[in-house]
Amino acid sequence: MRASHLVLLPILLAAGMACAQDYLSCQLVPGWAQSGPKRQYTADNLYDYKDGAAEGYLSYGFTRMQGVDCKLGGITLTIDVSEMADADSAYGMFAANRDPRLPIARIGMGGQIQPQSAQFAKGKYYVEIVAIDPNPNGDRTAELRAFVTGMQQRLEGRDTAPEELDWFPKDDLASTRLVPESVLGLKQLKRGYVATYKQGQAFIAVEASPESASEVLKQLRQRFDGASSVAVGDEAFQAKAPYLDGICIFRKGRYLGGYANLPSPQEAASRAAKLAASIP
Amino acid sequence: MKSTTSRRDFLSAGLALPVLNAGSRMALWQSPQNPVSSAPSSPAKLSYRTLGHTGLKVTTVGFGCMITSDSSVVQRAVDLGITYFDTARGYQHGNNERMVGTALGSKRKQVVLSTKTEARDKAGQLKELDTSLSELNTDYVDIWYIHGKSSPAEIHDDMIEALQLAKQQGKARFVGISTHSGQPQLLPWMAQKGVFDVVLTAFNFSMDPGVQQAIDTVAKAGMGVVAMKVMAGGSRNQKLAQSGAMLAALKWVIQHPNVATTIPSMTDMDQLEQNLKAMEGAFSEGDQKLLAAHLERIQPFYCRMCGKCEGACAEGLPVADVLRCLTYADGYGQFALGRERFLELTSEQVAVRCGDCAECTVKCPYGVQVSSRMARAQELFA
Numbered sequence: 001m002r003a004s005h006l007v008l009l010p011i012l013l014a015a016g017m018a019c020a021q022d023y024l025s026c027q028l029v030p031g032w033a034q035s036g037p038k039r040q041y042t043a044d045n046l047y048d049y050k051d052g053a054a055e056g057y058l059s060y061g062f063t064r065m066q067g068v069d070c071k072l073g074g075i076t077l078t079i080d081v082s083e084m085a086d087a088d089s090a091y092g093m094f095a096a097n098r099d100p101r102l103p104i105a106r107i108g109m110g111g112q113i114q115p116q117s118a119q120f121a122k123g124k125y126y127v128e129i130v131a132i133d134p135n136p137n138g139d140r141t142a143e144l145r146a147f148v149t150g151m152q153q154r155l156e157g158r159d160t161a162p163e164e165l166d167w168f169p170k171d172d173l174a175s176t177r178l179v180p181e182s183v184l185g186l187k188q189l190k191r192g193y194v195a196t197y198k199q200g201q202a203f204i205a206v207e208a209s210p211e212s213a214s215e216v217l218k219q220l221r222q223r224f225d226g227a228s229s230v231a232v233g234d235e236a237f238q239a240k241a242p243y244l245d246g247i248c249i250f251r252k253g254r255y256l257g258g259y260a261n262l263p264s265p266q267e268a269a270s271r272a273a274k275l276a277a278s279i280p
Numbered sequence: 281m282k283s284t285t286s287r288r289d290f291l292s293a294g295l296a297l298p299v300l301n302a303g304s305r306m307a308l309w310q311s312p313q314n315p316v317s318s319a320p321s322s323p324a325k326l327s328y329r330t331l332g333h334t335g336l337k338v339t340t341v342g343f344g345c346m347i348t349s350d351s352s353v354v355q356r357a358v359d360l361g362i363t364y365f366d367t368a369r370g371y372q373h374g375n376n377e378r379m380v381g382t383a384l385g386s387k388r389k390q391v392v393l394s395t396k397t398e399a400r401d402k403a404g405q406l407k408e409l410d411t412s413l414s415e416l417n418t419d420y421v422d423i424w425y426i427h428g429k430s431s432p433a434e435i436h437d438d439m440i441e442a443l444q445l446a447k448q449q450g451k452a453r454f455v456g457i458s459t460h461s462g463q464p465q466l467l468p469w470m471a472q473k474g475v476f477d478v479v480l481t482a483f484n485f486s487m488d489p490g491v492q493q494a495i496d497t498v499a500k501a502g503m504g505v506v507a508m509k510v511m512a513g514g515s516r517n518q519k520l521a522q523s524g525a526m527l528a529a530l531k532w533v534i535q536h537p538n539v540a541t542t543i544p545s546m547t548d549m550d551q552l553e554q555n556l557k558a559m560e561g562a563f564s565e566g567d568q569k570l571l572a573a574h575l576e577r578i579q580p581f582y583c584r585m586c587g588k589c590e591g592a593c594a595e596g597l598p599v600a601d602v603l604r605c606l607t608y609a610d611g612y613g614q615f616a617l618g619r620e621r622f623l624e625l626t627s628e629q630v631a632v633r634c635g636d637c638a639e640c641t642v643k644c645p646y647g648v649q650v651s652s653r654m655a656r657a658q659e660l661f662a
Contacts, residue, residue, distance in 0.1 A: 044604070044607055047460055048461075051370075051398075051427060051428030051458070051460060052344075052346055052368065052371070052427075052428070052458070052460075052508065053346070053368070053370050053371055055346055055347050055545060056346065056347055056371065056372060059347055096349075096372050096375065097372050097373040097375065098373070098375075099373070099374070099375075100375065117373075119373075132400075136403055136404060136407055177349075179349045179350070180347075180349075181547050181548075182349070182350070182353075182547040182548035182551075183349075183350070184350050184352065185348075185349075185350035185352040185353040185356075185547070185548050185549055186548060186549065187548040187549070187550040187551070194349075242356075243352035243355055243356055244352055
């Protein structure tokens, strides 16, 4: 290697490292200046910053958060970037915190910008920006959008939502989310995607193998009195259950899926069959 | 506030079972001044206490809704007789309040419902309260807390004005503050201030005895006490792993007579049914053993960040900071982060080797083996 290359190498490495951190700069948008030092939290001190809400972050595999406050005139933007366990978890964090009554914008894997706050997920990063505005009814959409745009260009990682979400039927779909534990309030369904419809809920969870999925299905079936077998996926049952009404849970390969909160087990089974058919 | 119970007494009486003696504080805890009563008509055996001068009757096990994702668990808890439900404006950006409101439905008035505001001024607080009421689908909350404060300096007069205004307007029946730390200063101040009805405080078997004394102070002043973080939580080294330990931790809090109710987080029906069992029996010797074993396991490693070691190292090491680096690596499996933080120490501090000292000048009051832990950090990171 030539001597000039040896000189350049550390500079290039430093530039690369700086670039990786550029997403957390007030200078992303002209006119804004940093207010106070940057902050950093990990799983063991996130409580200092988020109080009890920290548990929500931890449930999605939070590893650390970096944040900065940016100021222009009387407006302060509080920007926090959380690194989650993986991209699916980052999306799950976004989906749990978004307003399900509003549409998801095409920002990274998904995002929302409201008059005084914005959030989006890209790769393993979950970004929150809150505007602190002397006018409680002020509309800071433009400023928030400018930062969101700059940040998502600089953050690395996936910008498509988890593929499982595409498997849910779209008719009357109200919202989707990743539940980090106890899907439908059932301990056996450890983690999974839940779709909420105008009526009823659907879910998809994945196990390590078809055998372990089959074992979970067996345990679930034992929970519901009067459960009966039904031909959906590789194996399935339907039941009428307290709190979950008409329910059908099936296994297809290593996936578990189903519907709940429908008027009858038969209707749950009928809709579950369509869901099972969409799982590759 | 002058301490009347030493940390050593607290640990030896409550948890270090091998040295437990008949005259310990445990005897007091097992004879509560405010005894638990049972509700014979309920299918589950429930116990109730009165929440200070509010007069509200609450089950000793309440429900922290914070990470609950499915409304069915809340609905079942109501049907099983739990009477206290806690949420906050900030949980899941408001989605949690909406879930709780939907789950309670027409049964809202059967329960005591609390929420919290993180807003920094009166106008913001009152705006958040209106949003909370809308999302919870109710025209009042039973208790409205200022969320997560650690010292009196964080609570401004206009925040208190917001609480009082909410009471006058009938939007909140009672008001208080929630806190995770700083209880020995904050709680006596609250008692003296005389404008708060309830405190929601972190309280569990692993905490400094000063927290318990602070709780006793506010209870004596007539305030209601709600306990959270009752199962301690923490990193993989700190979590209650042994079967039955979580239930024991919950029972440990409940058997403190000045705690009216607790709000363990629950995400599924199994946790709900498990936690209900805490109301069925007293804190037992077996429970003590479980918690003592847990403390015994974490004691050599678990830094409580009490600050007592500050300035104690003859070589000038910031002991708590180095222990935190080790926690990143050993507790959370984040070696890189631990090393990154360690290397932020001064070069003189990084160069120190604890093995070179004949005797360690740092004595942790909680029994953390400082010298060996520091040596491990140096071996890992330096």
